[in-house]
Amino acid sequence: MSQALPATTASISLDELLKRQDQYFQTGVTRGYDFRLSQLKTLMATIRQHEKAILEALGRDLRKHETEAYLAEVGITYAEISDSIKHLKKWMKPRKVASPLALWPAKSRIVPEPLGRTLIISPWNYPFQLAIAPLIGAIAAGNVAVIKPSEMAPHTAALLEQMINQAFAPEYVHVKNGGVEFSQQLLECRWDHIFFTGSTAIGKVVAAAAAKNLTPCTLELGGKSPCIVTRNAHLEVTARRIVFGKFLNAGQTCVAPDYILVEDTIHDALIEALRREITLRFGSNPLGNEQLPRIINERHFQRLMRLIEPGKVNFGGRADAGQLLIEPTLLTGVQMHDPVMKEEIFGPILPIIPVKDLSQAKKFILGFEKPLAFYLFSDSQQEQTDVINSVSFGGGCINDTLMHLANPNLPFGGVGASGAGAYHGEHSFDAFSHKKSVVMNSSFFDLPVRYFPWIKSKDKVLRLLLK
Known part of the structure; x- marks a missing residue:
């Protein structure tokens, strides 16, 4: 048997946690490449350190054989982190796009930026993998996160709380456990993104709660496949x-x-x-x-x-x-x-x-x-x-x-009643990012055709440029 983990830090109230995460995100520290890379490596090291305990928890919750648990939960998580570490710099890089002649001499770019404070609600059937996989995307995209594991897999949920909360500061990434009432309390809060994996019925509850704050959601649901x-x-x-x-x-x-x-x-x-x-x-x-x-x-x-x-x-x-x-x-x-x-x-x-x-x-x-x-x-x-x-x-x-x-x-995700949004690899990065559109113009040249007053010569030029 693996050694028991030491006790986690003192519990922090939900209100205080959200306040601290907002403040921490606004400092901008999570946006840098070096920071994101180091946190992904910390996550990898944390999982490797506690791998045996993870496999044991999965065995206690679902009687998963150690090999099956590694295949479907731990190993696939290692691969996902490795892929993010390898490609993170490329994903973060602003992407140049063409600009129409009417915008000359401006240049256009798509700049990915983190959404902010995110909530990850994970299910019981793959209680480790389906909590960590979205977290990889949240970290890679530069967000802060709160994770709510399923109370129906209590051993894995308790282990996630211990290992994640010891590895990361609460203002950055924090796991909080609780039952249905706590889930409802979380959904009443304002988030910048909610990532939910579970049944279609509960997905509708999550979407309805998120709509009150116009919070975007990734919903990984199910159905009869x-x-x-x-x-x-x-x-x-x-x-x-x-x-x-x-x-x-x-x-x-x-x-x-x-x-x-x-x-x-x-x-x-x-x-x-x-x-x-x-x-x-x-x-x-x-x-x-x-x-x-x-x-x-x-x-x-x-x-x-x-x-x-x-x-x-x-x-x-x-x-x-x-x-x-x-x-x-x-x-x-x-x-x-x-x-x-x-x-x-x-x-x-x-x-x-x-x-x-x-x-x-x-x-x-x-x-x-x-x-x-x-x-x-x-x-x-x-x-x-x-x-x-x-x-x-x-x-x-x-x-x-x-x-x-x-x-x-x-990309992994559903369509219609089976879900909205997708993740894995770069698609996880995209799920937790906003693609910001930026036009970068020059102040040394200015096309007069776009300004008042409107005259016939301008009309002809505009029709040539915008046809």
């Missing part, structure tokens, strides 16, 4: 990658495949491939596998159990209420009106629905809100092009699942 499998798919690889994406973290992943639409001619073959793959990865008794993550709490466990209709269980379906475990479960015979199709599942339950062809699958998807993620398994380039050009979704993969999150050069 579909997975289409056509007859042109390689079934063995398809099953392997679907099982990975669906049952990682016991399905408690916002971009997990929520349901499968499979061409009816390969329906049975896909199910057999999925059954073999689940058995290969989790054994014949998944509930006895120590690497099977748990459901976060009793309420979510009972919600998921209500979605498992015994008559529609094709594979799996067993549970251990004492340990909050549900084995990977395949459902067949599912109808559009079934409870499992009425909400985002967010658990290890996978409905499989046969369709006639790709066209019918696309019509089925249109019955739902725009999803956060979309997955197509097909080796047909025509089918790949078809869905990319005709289906609206936040992001996704062809012949894979989840892996679009692993590329920091790709």
